[in-house]
Amino acid sequence: MVNGSSTNGTPAIAVDNLRFNYGAKQVIHDVNLEIASREITAFIGPSGCGKSTLLRCFNRINDRIPGAHVTAGTIKIAGIDIARPDLDIQMLRRRVGMVFQKWNPFPKSIYDNIAYGLRIHGEKSSKAIDERVEYCLRRVALWDDVKDRLKSSAFGLSGGQQQRLCIARTIATKPDIILMDEPCSALDPLSTLKVEELLLELKNDYTIVIVTHNLAQASRCSDKTAFFYLGKLIEFGTTQKMFSNPSVRQTEEYVSGAFG
Numbered sequence: 544m545v546n547g548s549s550t551n552g553t554p555a556i557a558v559d560n561l562r563f564n565y566g567a568k569q570v571i572h573d574v575n576l577e578i579a580s581r582e583i584t585a586f587i588g589p590s591g592c593g594k595s596t597l598l599r600c601f602n603r604i605n606d607r608i609p610g611a612h613v614t615a616g617t618i619k620i621a622g623i624d625i626a627r628p629d630l631d632i633q634m635l636r637r638r639v640g641m642v643f644q645k646w647n648p649f650p651k652s653i654y655d656n657i658a659y660g661l662r663i664h665g666e667k668s669s670k671a672i673d674e675r676v677e678y679c680l681r682r683v684a685l686w687d688d689v690k691d692r693l694k695s696s697a698f699g700l701s702g703g704q705q706q707r708l709c710i711a712r713t714i715a716t717k718p719d720i721i722l723m724d725e726p727c728s729a730l731d732p733l734s735t736l737k738v739e740e741l742l743l744e745l746k747n748d749y750t751i752v753i754v755t756h757n758l759a760q761a762s763r764c765s766d767k768t769a770f771f772y773l774g775k776l777i778e779f780g781t782t783q784k785m786f787s788n789p790s791v792r793q794t795e796e797y798v799s800g801a802f803g
């Protein structure tokens with residue numbers, strides 16, 4: 544069971560000597576990484592370097608891909624090894640929520656997009672559900688836009704609003720960690736800015752890990768940055784240092800746009 548957020552200095556996510564394969568092909572090579580609570584950590588690196596794969600290891604969503612498997616090492620969430628045989632996977636995915644590149648609201652009303660997960664997790668009180676729906680929509684700055692059309696289809700919202708609805712849906716079930724895989728890459732600049740503002744607000748309560756190709760976004764939003772290349776973690780540090788004075792030449796070349 545993943546139980547509660549990390550406290551007392553325990554990292555929100557601790558990756559220890561992780562190796563990961565798709566079939567016979569190794570795509571993550573001996574990664575060691577500690578992600579602190581209540582921070583935004585950005586994963587950057589050229590296409591195919593393993594950012595999304597590593598992100599998807601954190602809630603074991605890769606388990607759904609035939610042949611995809613961890614071959615060595617461990618991942619601990621709030622100190623709990625998520626490979627434990629008795630781990631409750633549904634609980635893990637509730638604690639470690641995910642937002643995808645292409646927003647994917649359910650084909651339901653705006654209200655039901657959020658209420659659905661609450662009901663699935665056993666909430667029966669309609670008053671409690673109403674309150675949670677409003678709270679989540681306020682947290683993502685959507686409430687004022689949608690409060691008069693909660694029963695309308697989520698598909699009637701703009702792309703940026705749908706993505707914020709998906710974030711609201713993710714926080715509805717009170718995760719500790721939110722994984723975001725290129726959440727803004729299909730959004731226009733204004734919607735991107737709104738999501739970035741939202742991330743900065745949400746990090747007061749959640750640990751956020753974001754995969755992004757947008758280096759300006761990583762430098763604007765994140766506290767820490769991890770740079771990956773060919774499945775290896777090349778450098779990890781404060782975003783300020785990673786972008787202004789990285790220790791490794793490859794990092795410097797990547798953040799300065801020399802390759803990737």
Ligand SMILES: Nc1ncnc2c1ncn2[C@@H]1O[C@H](COP(=O)(O)OP(=O)(O)OP(=O)(O)O)[C@@H](O)[C@H]1O
Pocket residue numbers: 565570588589590591592593594595596597608
């Ligand atoms: N389902 C899969 N089956 C087999 N190989 C895969 C699968 N998904 C990804 N890979 C391979 O694993 C490696 C890492 O891919 P991954 O998508 O994690 O990288 P990434 O850094 O997130 O790339 P991008 O920025 O393009 O999304 C790549 O070589 C990719 O081709």
